[in-house]
Amino acid sequence: MLWLIMTTGKCNLKCKYCGGSFDGKTVPYEEKYEISDLKRLIENDPDPTIIFYGGEPLVNYRYIMDVMDKIEFARFGIQTNGILFKLLPERYWRRMNVVLFSIDGREHITDGMRGKGVYKRVLEASKYVKNLGIETIARMTVTEKTDIYEDVMHLIGEGSFEKVHWQLNVVWTEKWNFSEWGRLSYIPGIRRLMDYFMENLERGRILKIIPFLGVISLHYFPKLRGAACGAGYSSVTVSTDGRILSCPIAVNEDWSELGHINKGFRLIYDDYPEECKGCSYLKYCGGRCLYANKERYWGDEGWREIDQLTKEYLGIVLGKIGRINELISSNIIRMDDLKYDPMRDSTEIIP
Ligand code: SF4
Numbered sequence: 001m002l003w004l005i006m007t008t009g010k011c012n013l014k015c016k017y018c019g020g021s022f023d024g025k026t027v028p029y030e031e032k033y034e035i036s037d038l039k040r041l042i043e044n045d046p047d048p049t050i051i052f053y054g055g056e057p058l059v060n061y062r063y064i065m066d067v068m069d070k071i072e073f074a075r076f077g078i079q080t081n082g083i084l085f086k087l088l089p090e091r092y093w094r095r096m097n098v099v100l101f102s103i104d105g106r107e108h109i110t111d112g113m114r115g116k117g118v119y120k121r122v123l124e125a126s127k128y129v130k131n132l133g134i135e136t137i138a139r140m141t142v143t144e145k146t147d148i149y150e151d152v153m154h155l156i157g158e159g160s161f162e163k164v165h166w167q168l169n170v171v172w173t174e175k176w177n178f179s180e181w182g183r184l185s186y187i188p189g190i191r192r193l194m195d196y197f198m199e200n201l202e203r204g205r206i207l208k209i210i211p212f213l214g215v216i217s218l219h220y221f222p223k224l225r226g227a228a229c230g231a232g233y234s235s236v237t238v239s240t241d242g243r244i245l246s247c248p249i250a251v252n253e254d255w256s257e258l259g260h261i262n263k264g265f266r267l268i269y270d271d272y273p274e275e276c277k278g279c280s281y282l283k284y285c286g287g288r289c290l291y292a293n294k295e296r297y298w299g300d301e302g303w304r305e306i307d308q309l310t311k312e313y314l315g316i317v318l319g320k321i322g323r324i325n326e327l328i329s330s331n332i333i334r335m336d337d338l339k340y341d342p343m344r345d346s347t348e349i350i351p
């Protein structure tokens with residue numbers, strides 16, 4: 001199971017789509033529970049992956065060290081903006097299995113949203129981690145400024161990241177002209193990117209573009225019981241106050257609370273919105289995002305706009321399954337090499 005351990009609600013940046021730190025009353029800036037209670041819960045899990053999360057997790061790097069020292073049997077990873085990477089001693093970095101860096105693509109796109117100088121610092125951090133032999137993932141936030149083809153290709157070409165993943169900046173900010181951007185920019189970019197993915201596949205090379213690879217994997221190896229991110233059934237979040245949540249963004253919402261570190265917790269299953277129940281994409285999408293489905297800040301109409309785009313993207317990826325079957329039959333690729341488990345990486349698959 002995936003355990004997202006929030007080490008702090010504080011962040012050292014104030015990115016435009018997020019606004020920075022959580023309120024310290026909701027997500028305290030350091031842990032308020034006994035680590036022995038956390039260990040007791042995680043010990044019941046036969047295959048735990050712990051991903052450090054925030055705020056910015058490195059702000060409370062001492063707690064990262066404490067968890068890695070005391071719950072030494074887990075797999076480890078971190079989702080970080082990378083700025084404070086020098087705070088964590090190298091011997092702890094070496095024990096990470098995966099590091100996800102927040103970077104949005106080209107320098108002007110990243111710095112335009114996250115602040116001047118962020119791009120260069122993230123690359124410094126990702127090169128450091130990659131040189132230690134640890135897997136790196138670029139974790140993009142995609143906005144109306146993003147050119148999905150150019151920005152993903154930039155990150156692939158840059159060479160510091162083994163995998164690329166992205167999330168759409170929808171629902172939790174003010175509504176923007178999303179549908180038009182989707183029609184004019186995003187969907188044409190997805191088509192080009194998918195063509196590039198297929199050109200590589202024809203040569204036996206599997207690019208780790210997670211929103212493509214994850215969906216293809218789900219075609220051959222179905223496993224969803226809810227949102228593709230695993231929220232609430234394969235993934236839980238431990239907040240610094242000891243609450244156990246289904247989703248790390250939903251820190252204020254009652255529906256997100258699964259329990260408490262002192263009392264245990266229950267998982268959720270099949271918490272799909274009505275709109276998804278008859279959808280032919282459900283086994284690939286799982287209703288996209290549990291948080292967005294519950295909160296619907298953009299209203300039902302906004303939900304449908306996002307859904308329309310999700311369906312178009314899924315149609316583009318799944319439209320290649322016929323050719324992928326042929327590539328498997330002719331031994332150019334192996335089906336097993338298409339298997340991707342997002343719970344090992346803490347990626348959501350569906351943008
Ligand atoms: S494509 Fe849309 S309707 Fe279908 S499962 Fe995903 S979110 Fe639900």
Ligand code: SF4
Pocket residue numbers: 227229230231246247248249250288289290291292348
């Ligand atoms: S995809 Fe949605 S439900 Fe899943 S972790 Fe992200 S915000 Fe939460």
